[in-house]
Amino acid sequence: MPEQRAATRGPVRIVGTGLLGASIGMALRDLGVDVVLHDPSRTTVLLARDVGAGRLATPQDTDVRLVVVAAPPDVTPDVVLAELAAHPGAVVTDVASVKSAVLDALRAAGADLSRYVGSHPMAGSERSGPTAARPDLFAGRPWVVVGSGTSGGDAVRVVRDLANDLRATPVMLDARAHDDAVALVSHVPQIAASLVAARLCDADPAALDLAGQGLRDVTRVAASDPALWTSILAANAGAVNPVLRALRADLDGVIAALDEAAAAAGSESVASGALGTVASAIAAGNVGVSRIPGKHGGVRRAYDVVTVLVPDAPGELARLLADVGAAGINLEELALEHAPRQPVGLAAISVLRGLRGRLEDELTARGWRFAG
Amino acid sequence: MPEQRAATRGPVRIVGTGLLGASIGMALRDLGVDVVLHDPSRTTVLLARDVGAGRLATPQDTDVRLVVVAAPPDVTPDVVLAELAAHPGAVVTDVASVKSAVLDALRAAGADLSRYVGSHPMAGSERSGPTAARPDLFAGRPWVVVGSGTSGGDAVRVVRDLANDLRATPVMLDARAHDDAVALVSHVPQIAASLVAARLCDADPAALDLAGQGLRDVTRVAASDPALWTSILAANAGAVNPVLRALRADLDGVIAALDEAAAAAGSESVASGALGTVASAIAAGNVGVSRIPGKHGGVRRAYDVVTVLVPDAPGELARLLADVGAAGINLEELALEHAPRQPVGLAAISVLRGLRGRLEDELTARGWRFAG
Numbered sequence: 001m002p003e004q005r006a007a008t009r010g011p012v013r014i015v016g017t018g019l020l021g022a023s024i025g026m027a028l029r030d031l032g033v034d035v036v037l038h039d040p041s042r043t044t045v046l047l048a049r050d051v052g053a054g055r056l057a058t059p060q061d062t063d064v065r066l067v068v069v070a071a072p073p074d075v076t077p078d079v080v081l082a083e084l085a086a087h088p089g090a091v092v093t094d095v096a097s098v099k100s101a102v103l104d105a106l107r108a109a110g111a112d113l114s115r116y117v118g119s120h121p122m123a124g125s126e127r128s129g130p131t132a133a134r135p136d137l138f139a140g141r142p143w144v145v146v147g148s149g150t151s152g153g154d155a156v157r158v159v160r161d162l163a164n165d166l167r168a169t170p171v172m173l174d175a176r177a178h179d180d181a182v183a184l185v186s187h188v189p190q191i192a193a194s195l196v197a198a199r200l201c202d203a204d205p206a207a208l209d210l211a212g213q214g215l216r217d218v219t220r221v222a223a224s225d226p227a228l229w230t231s232i233l234a235a236n237a238g239a240v241n242p243v244l245r246a247l248r249a250d251l252d253g254v255i256a257a258l259d260e261a262a263a264a265a266g267s268e269s270v271a272s273g274a275l276g277t278v279a280s281a282i283a284a285g286n287v288g289v290s291r292i293p294g295k296h297g298g299v300r301r302a303y304d305v306v307t308v309l310v311p312d313a314p315g316e317l318a319r320l321l322a323d324v325g326a327a328g329i330n331l332e333e334l335a336l337e338h339a340p341r342q343p344v345g346l347a348a349i350s351v352l353r354g355l356r357g358r359l360e361d362e363l364t365a366r367g368w369r370f371a372g
Numbered sequence: 373m374p375e376q377r378a379a380t381r382g383p384v385r386i387v388g389t390g391l392l393g394a395s396i397g398m399a400l401r402d403l404g405v406d407v408v409l410h411d412p413s414r415t416t417v418l419l420a421r422d423v424g425a426g427r428l429a430t431p432q433d434t435d436v437r438l439v440v441v442a443a444p445p446d447v448t449p450d451v452v453l454a455e456l457a458a459h460p461g462a463v464v465t466d467v468a469s470v471k472s473a474v475l476d477a478l479r480a481a482g483a484d485l486s487r488y489v490g491s492h493p494m495a496g497s498e499r500s501g502p503t504a505a506r507p508d509l510f511a512g513r514p515w516v517v518v519g520s521g522t523s524g525g526d527a528v529r530v531v532r533d534l535a536n537d538l539r540a541t542p543v544m545l546d547a548r549a550h551d552d553a554v555a556l557v558s559h560v561p562q563i564a565a566s567l568v569a570a571r572l573c574d575a576d577p578a579a580l581d582l583a584g585q586g587l588r589d590v591t592r593v594a595a596s597d598p599a600l601w602t603s604i605l606a607a608n609a610g611a612v613n614p615v616l617r618a619l620r621a622d623l624d625g626v627i628a629a630l631d632e633a634a635a636a637a638g639s640e641s642v643a644s645g646a647l648g649t650v651a652s653a654i655a656a657g658n659v660g661v662s663r664i665p666g667k668h669g670g671v672r673r674a675y676d677v678v679t680v681l682v683p684d685a686p687g688e689l690a691r692l693l694a695d696v697g698a699a700g701i702n703l704e705e706l707a708l709e710h711a712p713r714q715p716v717g718l719a720a721i722s723v724l725r726g727l728r729g730r731l732e733d734e735l736t737a738r739g740w741r742f743a744g
Contacts, residue, residue: 101637122582139681139743140718142582167681167743173578181579189568189590194657195622196564199556199615201660207553209543210494210514211664217589218561219664222657230651237630238637243571244627248620250567255616258609265473265610279602285566285594288573292583292591307506315697317706321690331689335707346506371506 007161010034013057013064013087015079017048020095020121021070022133025053027166030135036061048130062087066158069094072228073235077105084111091155093119093162097182099146099175101235106148117159118146120178121168128225136167143168146175176239183239188247190221190229191240197222250284253277304356309369310345320347320368327362329355346371379533382406385429385436385459387451389420391497392467393442394505397425399538402507408433420502434459438530441466444600445607449477456484463530465491469554470607471518471547478520489531490518492550493540494558500597508539515540518547548611555611560619562593562601563612569594622656625649676728679743680735682717692719692740699734701727718743 010033014021017039025035025048035054039045049056067083069076073096080102083092092115096102099118106116123141143163147156163170173181197219200208233240260274310316324331333350351359360370382405386393389411397407397420407426411417421428439455441448445468452474455464464487468474471490478488495513497504515535519528535542545553569591572580605612632646682688696703705722723731732742 104637122584124584134742136742139741141584141743144582167741171578171581177576177578181576181582184571184575184579185583185587188571189587191623191626191653192564192568193586193590194654195619195626196561197658197660198622198653198656199560199619199660200663201656203556203660203663204549204553205663205665206543206545206549207556208663208665210516210553211557212494212496212513214496214565214593215557215561216664217592218565219657219661220589221586222654222661224654224658226651226654226658229654230647233630233650234633234647235637237634241627241630241634244623244630247567247571248623248627250570251563251616251620251623254563254567254605255613255620258605258613258616261606262609262613265476265607275602275606278605279598281563281570282566282594282596282598282601284570284573285591286569286596286598288569288571288575289591289594291572291575291577291580292588293580315694317703318690318693318697321693322687325687325690334689346508371508 006031006033006165008033008158008165009065011036011061011064012054013038013061013067013083013090014048014054014070015039015067015083016070017045017053017130018070019124019128019130019132020137021068022048022051022053022130023123023135023137024068024070024095024162024166026051026133026135027138029054031165033165036064044130048133051130051133053130053133064090066090066162067092068162069096071096072231073098073101074231076102077109080106080116081109081111084115091115091117091158093117093159095119095121096235097186097232098235099144099178100238101179103146103148103175113148113150114152115155116148117151117155118148118175119159119163120144120146120182121163121166123168128228138163139167141168142171144171144173144178146173146178149174179236179239183236183243187233187236187240188243190224191233191244192247193219193222194224194229250281254281304351304353306349306351306356306359306363307371308347308349308363309371310347317345317347320363323363323366323368324349324359326366327359329359329362378403378405378537380405380530380537381437383408383433383436384426385410385433385439385455385462386420386426386442387411387439387455388442389417389425389502390442391500391502391504392493392495392509393440394420394423394425394502395495395507395509396440396442396467396534396538398423398505398507399510401426403537405537408436416502420505423502423505425502425505436462438462438534439464440534441468443468444603445470445473446603448474449481452478452488453481453483456487463487463489463527465489465531465534467491467493468607469558469604471516471550472610473607475518475520475547485520485522486524487527488520489523489527490520490547491531491535492516492518492554493535493538495540500600510535510538510540513540514543516543516545516550518545518550521546551608551611555608555615559605559608559612560615562596563605563616564619565591565594566596566601622653626653676723676725678721678723678728678731678735680719680721681741681743682719684717689717689719692735695735695738695740696721696731698738699731701731701734 015038036057037054038057064087069079076096121143123138160170257274257277335348387410408429409426410429436459448468493515495509532542629646629649707720
């Protein structure tokens, strides 16, 4: 990775050297920043050192400029308090995925909030621990920065600089707005995925053999760590429960409507009100998913999609995209599906509305075939 | 696509030329089978013809051997009855996602069930219509074949041959077992995804900017067609609602536990019973998702994924894929999306397990940078 100047000045002390802490350390080391590591687990901190996240902290490391607390949410406040006391000249941040609970606990403890700035990098991995750490874990991801309200401007700048140094995109939010946002886009989806997956525990294997990509996608995050998620959900319960209650109200409506439909089965008429309730729930889902930025969301409505058959051989996809470029058409999004037992892939190319016909003409002229 | 002998003998009449009907037609045409198309919508049938699903049906097409009814579940019984009457020498099958309701309606109407065999190819897409059709839609997927109990052995064989010709895997199930299975692996996950996505309708855009792959995966199928899904869910309400009720009971438990956690916030002790309920729900999800066979969790689990930062400029993605090809590494899957508020795209490249390190080395040597 090319060297670049870091705005962050060391020594940076990282407390908690799991996936996030070790990844931050590796990224800062790549930028030439001095990083000292601490973790309650000797094994974890040694592993973090060995993957290049930094050096082991010593009693001589008293001139720390920035402390990054990367601990589970339930222990984060106590660790932040201890670090504020132990390093009176340092800015202290944490990367816990809930922010109000941490801030409230610090306020209740009378912490010096002028030197504390909470943050939450929206990055992670299905793997955990320092061996899963990557210096580029945060590149291109949002990094929420939460001033305490009394945070010093310099302290906020230090944390924004950290996010920028790690090639993340700093997003300023207050604690409440952050917690409401992650309840909606992360915590409630996690619970829904876990509850759907839990229904499979006693399922007939013959039923599970019918599982498709839909079920796999809905339940993928259900593989997440129960201890960590219990800590996250408990700490954000105040923001999560209103969303869960609204979801349950919709679920009650669907169950009642389907009861009505089941009762009417065989007869000619299902009360249109019942079907209307079900259709409205699915239609509301259409609207909601279309608002998600990125390839599964709004983009689908903004772009035309051309699906091209691509021979499954090295260089073929590159040739296709070179042809798209040669046609002078900008490719907005691309998704390649590997067709099972087929010597071809399917490349779904998204282009701006109105360019589909021209793209198909250009690609046809260059010998490409389309699916769909 | 390589020619191969088809066990299915034409003419095959396809009634309903949306995603499934048109995909079946395209696959049979690729095998050289004569396919005639009918759809109540003139536009839909012409589109299906234009994508290569077959030729338009004419009054002269009286020698049909197999009729495939690919209509919504609520109209399927009437269409099957009409086709049985119109083509007394033909086997008639349908591909509706529910089987008991269809079979019960046919029995009630006194249909000749010796020539009827219900089926359900476990394939689809959140996209719909003939323009989304793919000849390989069924390859490697289960294709449930449901004898009526009085279905003739020859009729069952004809439908099994159809599934095999489309490179699907025939699975014999009775109607009830099929309906219970799809309620669990398809219908309830669809409802959960829609309800989670519906929560996003009024979300602050700043919250949606924090969305990650987890939310995208959980809600992907929420983009599905409300009219079709209303028909499916109403027709399978008897099998869906017991699963929904069990899910709601679990949801109630989580909500109550999080209420307890919220009430205890700030205090030192959250009743361990409350946290235990949450942890158990997440842990049960771990068990359930681990029981899904095959590429459990989707391609992310089957492949190593390397996410590369791609400058948002024409030709850059082609250059990246050319470099991947030059590295002699076969790209298994690829997904590109734009990083929020960044002039770069994120290209997630899936390669066979064990090739990640080498790919990263090769791409790093060519000046590429990686995102987490």
